[in-house]
Amino acid sequence: MKNNTWKLVVLLGVLMIAAAGLLCMYNIRQSNDAAAHSEAILEALKKQLPEPPAEAPEPAETAPAPAKEDLFAYYEEAETAPVQSETADIVIGNAAYCGYLTLPSLGLELPVMSSWSYPNLKLAPCRYSGSAETNDLIIMAHNYSSHFGRIGELTTGAQFSFTDTNGITHPYAVSFIEVIGGQDVEQMFRGQSADWDLTLYTCTLSGQSRVTIRADRLDKPEEAS
């Protein structure tokens, strides 16, 4: 028995290296599958997008105030209107999409699902919260190299865009990058619409924290004084 101990030790070592290799292969395959799915979805999504309007719609800040001739009708409308996005989602297969992201500096173009779930995250980036219209959109994705795995390489000032389902492209520039603890939900939402207009995040390699990219919208209407 003692004579064979070295064989057992070597075998255990080989098994551990094999496990590491299998895990790498699994992760790479998952990333490739996600990339293939995202590419297919993006193609279908772009086909369904309408032509962008010749002129962007008047921003809400400068729109005339609603007439208050019938105050109750105004409030009834406000209270009973279903809470919904100004832009309707596009359904492809069984999933709804709210637009797509273009990250030229990373060579990525990715569809964004309207709502998140763990199965959804394996296929495409997902909206975590907010919207482009209200300048508080948060998009998250797995750290696959084909999804958000390289967003940490973005630098301040790097430009990218989000195209919504109306075909309107909203340009953004990275304003700052931070790493947020996995439990710190409050920090993720802090400063929304004020300090940043869009956030992208994904896990660090350890999975304990989130690499968080904050961006300012470049075509944001001037604040009403």
Place this chain on the structure above:
Amino acid sequence: MTAARRRKHRMILPLIAAVLLMLPLQYAQKAEAAENKTITLVCRQDDTILSGMEWTLYRIGKRNGSEVIFIPELSAYSMDLGDLSADAVDTAAKTIASYVAEAGLAPLSNGSTNTSGELAFGGLNNGLYLAVGKTLQVGNTTYFPSELLLEINDAGIDYDAYPKFYYSDLSNQATKYTVRKVWADNDDQYQKRPPEITVDLFKDGALYQSVTLDAEDEWEYSWSALNDGAVWTVAEREIPADYSVMIDSNSTQFVIRNSCQAPPETTAPPQTTAPPQTTPPQTTPPQTTPPPQLVQTGQLWWPVLPLSLGGIILIGAGISMRAGKKKDEE
């Protein structure tokens, strides 16, 4: 000390004393100058100068960033003032005016516009003020002034404020006024809604009637009164716990909107609970409510390194064990 030096000291000491006495006075004058500011209301509508329009000014508190800190008389009322943006400030002023009437707050100052349609309120310290005007009849037309929320701060200077007006030809006939309660609580999701509320109706700032609204009457009450140019305001007497109130109105309709601030107390599954401060506003599109911790978006990469290193170490150990064994055999 010589007599000459003593005389010199006798002259210097009163001078020093005089300077010391004057210093606080100078600082006091400077402080007063920094806070002694004037707001001038300019009341003109198109080519019409509204002279003789009566205004009352109330000091309601001060601003700390985006937060309004009300004076004690108003602090008990949980008012929803919105973001105090240009769009929201009119409704905020109406809401505050309603609770100024409800609290019976004593005015800071009052007066009437002069022949130029101007009225200056001077001697104002830093803080937030509310100006409430009375209607004014010019010919056959009656002008209704909007309430004005005004601020004096360190950065500000004396300035002019321009109230908005709407006007109508008074019929002096019975007119129907209606107040409606609107609940912004996601259909009583948190079950905090009271069975009824009491609303006080004020005519020209004086209590006219108190009414009770409940679900049976669809949270609405109407009354008739002569359209005689009186200014009507309404206030919810006791704002329900966990709600804030916003009051909006036009010439005959009043809306009391209660927004629930309470987080759900039910044992909801973790994914439906989010910190209150991070709950997106109602205007955001439908979305999956954020869970109490950030979503796990990582692949399982961390075991790769320890597994590989461990494997290499074990193989190395095995090889060295084999070498040792061979040596022993030899």
